[in-house]
Amino acid sequence: MSTISHEAAFAALQAGAQKVREIGEPSSLAIVDSGGNLVAFMRVDDASLSTVEIAQGKAYSALALRSPTGNWLEAVQPGGALYGLDALGGKRPFVVFGGGLPVRSGKSVIGGVGVSGGPVEADITIAEAMLHELQQS
Template identity: 40%
Template sequence: MSTTTPTTVVAPLTIQDAEALVEAARTAAEAAGVTVAVSVLDAGGHPLAFRRDDRAVLIAGETSTRKAYTALQLNAPTADLVDAVQPGGLFHTLPTALDRPLLFIAGGVPVRCDGRLVGAIGVGGGAPEQDHGFASAAADALA
């Protein structure tokens, strides 16, 4: 006789969830007087939502997406990974070893539901610490 443990099904991020994440990050950034771009990816790394403020630097769109992708692939906030890619760090060669759009700058945060990874949010345009704060505030608001 085999016994199976029931598994909990966690719903994927919806478009509504993604839009709520974008709005929460933008609201936090606006309150701080910072113009940003925000990207939200689902668990497969596919874009669900994106928004760049009119006055945000153009590169913020690319950095927000790469930060989200990095947080998703490594299941960790990019702020926690910055030291790992420095010389002597655990992931020192990772940015050049893979042909993927990884970016080890604070501002990417995994999004979890019931403890399971369901996507990621990335924010670009402010100082790295600010971007991390905006992304974290949005992820926390969704939880």
């Protein structure tokens, strides 16, 4: 897979929505392509309105930073090596808490998934289900 097709993105949203129902955490799910453009989005089971932008921000941040979003939280705190990084980002500020994962094809990062709605652990679990589905495509 060198790009994320809309078919693969929709299948990943379905996998994420299934995980949302399994764990009972209303959430928003987002997938971006290699340019940070939104490919697919779903607000599942009456997720809070605030989760819409956060999920998209996590997907973008995972792509742009080429790593899970939660990896950056400590470094951006006052006194941290990258303090203030979360306020930067180009299209949107970086979201630096868990729930965003990069989508890889070999060594290349071709997109990102982002989930917002529950505790960070739930967001990561749902994002992992989405990523797993994308990697099956």
